[in-house]
Amino acid sequence: MPDHPDFVIENRIRDREETLARTELEALQLQRLRATVVHVAAVPFYRDALGRGDITPESLHSLDDLRRLPFTTKEDLRRRPPLDFLAVPREQVARIHGSSGTTGRPTFVAYSAEDLKTWSGLCARFLVAGGLRSEHTVHIAFGYGLFTGGFGLHYGVERVGAAIVPAASGNTQRQIELIRDLKADVLVCTPSYALTIAEAARELGLDPRELPLRYAHFGAEPWSEAMRFQIEAEFDLLAFNNYGLSEVIGPGVSGECVRRDGMHIQEDHFIVECLDPQTLEPVPEGEPGELVFTAITKQAMPLLRYRTRDIASLWRDPCACGRTTVRMSRVTGRTDDMFIIRGVNVFPSQIEEALLRVAGSSPHYLIEVSRPGTLDEVAVKVEVHSEQISSDPDAAKLLRRHIGKEIHTVAGIRTAVELVAPHTLERSSGKAKRVIDMRRPC
Ligand code: ADP
Ligand code: ZN
Secondary structure (H helix, E strand, O other): OOOOOOOOOOOOOOOHHHHOOHHHHHHHHHHHHHHHHHHHHHOHHHHHHHHHOOOOHHHOOOHHHHHHOOOEOHHHHHHOOOOOOOOOOHHHEEEEEEOOOOOOOOOEEEEEHHHHHHHHHHHHHHHHHOOOOOOOEEEEOOOOOOOHHHHHHHHHHHHHOOEEEOOOOOOHHHHHHHHHHHOOOEEEEOHHHHHHHHHHHHHOOOOHHHOOOOEEEEOOOOOOHHHHHHHHHHHOOEEEEEEEEOOOOEEEEEEEOOOOOOEEEOOOOEEEEEEOOOOOOEOOOOOOEEEEEEEOOOOOOOOOOEEEEEEEOEEOOOOOOOOOOOEEOOOOEEOOOOEEEOOEEEOHHHHHHHHHHOOOOOOOEEEEEEOOOOOOEEEEEEEOOHHHHHHOHHHHHHHHHHHHHHHHHHHOOOOEEEEEOOOOOOOOOOOOOOEEEOOOOO
16 A cells, blocks of 8 residues: 555554454454353343354353354345344343445344443544544534444544534535534545535536545445545545445444554454355455454443455454554455356445546446346446547547456456446435346345
């Protein structure tokens, strides 16, 4: 990762737990895991599963015994009434959030007052790790509502003591005015929405680099390293990645430090595994696999071995920032976003990476998968500048070919590339929709 010459951020660490020696951290994890096994017995799903496996706290001798615990899937949550996984009496519930429902019926998650405190502390940790200071003003353009992004980041910023502009999502022109007039130096939203803001600013005759933003914390959807460089150049800011999901706690599961070399997982609260999604065996360190999390401090709704369907890799070598926690790579995609084309597994992020390698194409794209006959076909719609399409058909043909070749190199599939005029594709104010799979029944 090249150092950004304009911004040097001092490395600050918020909590001692981020730097525990591995033996101390693992002892803490085991102790908390045992307590969690007792606590989740209040949930019928877990009581039955733990009973079947003869699992008691005393029978967990080391962290390896985690593998004896049952998995929890999104289907397990969906199949039951909302809040069926509640592990505390209803009167202890302080807040209910829901997942965004990106892949189907949303699921609900509950927090106790204590959980809310834990959560804001975890968000504060990654924000501090990524340079947030109390003198900053943070513009939050995440939706405030059932989605965990808005409130999660809001209370995290508050814990750091910075000022907040809770702009929420939508009305991009107004967002730009607020950022400019209230002098926000930090932006919080999805990476795709940051691009929408940059584009709208230019249309208003404003160079996005003139906005006062200097840092950004992006999450909630997959994005590529190429996209990071593009957004940083557009606004002249430093962008950090953070990851989380509602079932585990929301944002705050992991985030980048100033080194920006992987996201530190907050292991004193979550035990992570990286498994082959087919065999459910651990993959070797550094190899991509499905992330599985066990929440070991949550009160209201701690899930055991929650299968995220997010594909990433883990590595444990020490980070120069001093944190001792395991780091995760970018999420290359979700297993449910992945599409299989004639036997090749493809993630939208690969298409994005290819597009951003080609001068003249843009990060505004949509992938359409269909099966007109017996074979799968993929069409990639990409926005370009209108001059290129209208003024020179030969240049357009060349560009299409170049994009197709780059996609083939990165993703290993052949695609039909369609160049479309600017603004033809829908802009997102939250998570961008990248794939339409017409093979799936609606
Ligand atoms: P939903 O599953 O309905 O989208 P959430 O709103 O809880 O529910 O979103 C969590 C999901 O968002 C994660 O499982 C992951 O797929 C995605 N996500 C969150 N942060 C990131 C990130 N930094 N990079 C890639 N994907 C992310
Ligand atoms: Zn670090």
